[in-house]
Amino acid sequence: MVFSILVLGAPFNSQSAYSAFRFVKAALESKHTIYRVFFYQDGIHNSSAIATPPQDEFDLYQGWQDLQAQHSLDFVTCIAAAARRGLLDDSEAKRHNKDNSNMAKQFDLSGLGQLVEATALSDQVITFGQ
């Protein structure tokens, strides 16, 4: 089965981001395909490069980054949702005249069209959050 995943919750603040992470891992272990993971609304915070959870807690940020690298997954973060919440990659930081970027390189900033495309090309879209 080809899945796409929509993540709407931020780590720590809601359980949904962690549940999404567990679902993606389980789906891959069961030989399903993850076409895309799309991060929207507060879910964009999952792609932070600078979030630093306490050392005795599970680091979901690092978890996503490792999972992406391990399976070459397509992680897309909504560019508009990210910009209004203070998450920018290098080129967006430059474009908006900000001193710093703060997005992990395992994620790509793009538009909602990527979510629409994923719904058309996947058997199922599973939403986590809301």
Added chain:
Amino acid sequence: MNQPKTNKILIVNQSAPYSSGNAKESLDLALAAGTFEQDVSILFTGDACYQLLAAQKPKEIDSKNLSQMLKVLPIYGVEKIFVDEQSLLDRNIKGVDHNLNIKKVSANESRELYQNATTVFRF
């Protein structure tokens, strides 16, 4: 973009207009889906009914007018817009902005909207 099949997307809106970003961000998704020529329906239910009131004055809280923004939907090919009749009754909302061209639906009809959709997004 590859050649996607035409999807039947249902966007269910349950949030009051200015209490969170849900109204704006669900509208953004509807516009994107319309732009990519998907078959999109929108259902307003619960407190989302308040998004449909005419004469909103959100300037006083430095917000953009949501019912004005909803008016652009048909330009993007999104014309199937529904509101749950019971939600309106529960809130004693007598009329929605008539410029929005919204169809009232019963509980049975909204169930059909869910059944006919290939993907449902809730906000």
